[in-house]
Amino acid sequence: MTRTPARTASRRHYLLCPPTHFAVRYAINPWMDPARRVDRAVAMTQWSGLSRTLRDLGHTVHTMEPLADLPDMVFAANGATVVDGDVLIARFRHHQRAPEARAHLRWFTGAGYHPVRRAGLPNEGEGDFLQAGGRILAGTGFRTSAAAHREAQQVLGRPVVTLTLSDPRFYHLDTALAVLTEDQIMYYPGAFAPASRQLLRTLFPDAIQATEADAAAFGLNAVSDGRHVVLPAAARALAVRLAARGFEPVPVELSELHKAGGGPKCCVLELRPGR
Ligand code: ARG
Numbered sequence: 001m002t003r004t005p006a007r008t009a010s011r012r013h014y015l016l017c018p019p020t021h022f023a024v025r026y027a028i029n030p031w032m033d034p035a036r037r038v039d040r041a042v043a044m045t046q047w048s049g050l051s052r053t054l055r056d057l058g059h060t061v062h063t064m065e066p067l068a069d070l071p072d073m074v075f076a077a078n079g080a081t082v083v084d085g086d087v088l089i090a091r092f093r094h095h096q097r098a099p100e101a102r103a104h105l106r107w108f109t110g111a112g113y114h115p116v117r118r119a120g121l122p123n124e125g126e127g128d129f130l131q132a133g134g135r136i137l138a139g140t141g142f143r144t145s146a147a148a149h150r151e152a153q154q155v156l157g158r159p160v161v162t163l164t165l166s167d168p169r170f171y172h173l174d175t176a177l178a179v180l181t182e183d184q185i186m187y188y189p190g191a192f193a194p195a196s197r198q199l200l201r202t203l204f205p206d207a208i209q210a211t212e213a214d215a216a217a218f219g220l221n222a223v224s225d226g227r228h229v230v231l232p233a234a235a236r237a238l239a240v241r242l243a244a245r246g247f248e249p250v251p252v253e254l255s256e257l258h259k260a261g262g263g264p265k266c267c268v269l270e271l272r273p274g275r
Helices: 040-056 100-110 146-156 194-203 212-216 236-244
Strands: 013-016 060-063 080-083 086-089 116-118 129-132 135-140 160-164 177-181 184-187 228-232 248-252 269-271
Touching (some): 040 248, 100 116, 228 236, 236 248
Parallel strands (some): 013 060, 228 248
């Protein structure tokens, strides 16, 4: 019989952006349908619930100023990647989101981060770059380019593991995979090209696997502090699997943001301070 390990939470610093101007006005992923009604007030209530949940868990939440005409800015995770206090600002694939990079550049510079570098190649921050222990798991196929993985490796000085996404519903790595602890992940194998699926099996033989239904509910778009895993309430089977492995699932409702193809993790950029 395998013993369930005791899970320890560590205090985190997160950057969020309120959905003040949230809307679905264009479609850059298969979840977005501009003809469908979006209720911004509901989005704000749900987002505030997420922010409160993170603070109640003992984490520090920083917020950035939302800008009009950038309806996807609530998905703060896409704006940058922070490794030991070094910041790599994103370069968005689609012109509709491109100006968000400048807002992140301003925020990080204003907050005293150094160095803050701008990416030369398309990379969507923590949407596609997830840190697991000393390495960066990096998604490609839809948004971040494989060449941008090499750029990130050079700039951030961490080995980057390239993973190819193959299902357009899971267009960012953080919709298909979540890092739970330095050496434990959960993911949906069906979102990855065969070679990447094989690589994940080799690197994380003990990983939690999600069903297609849980992945479609954005269950993998989760925020873990090592013990608590904040995930969409609809991902019920995944919550049971997490609990069986000693994690504490913390369900949140973000159905309004799901209409834009986002979930809890998309809203949360982790600020990893330098030493
Ligand atoms: N509508 C946004 C886009 O397509 C959603 C981004 C979700 N963010 C994420 N980290 N997966 O870019």
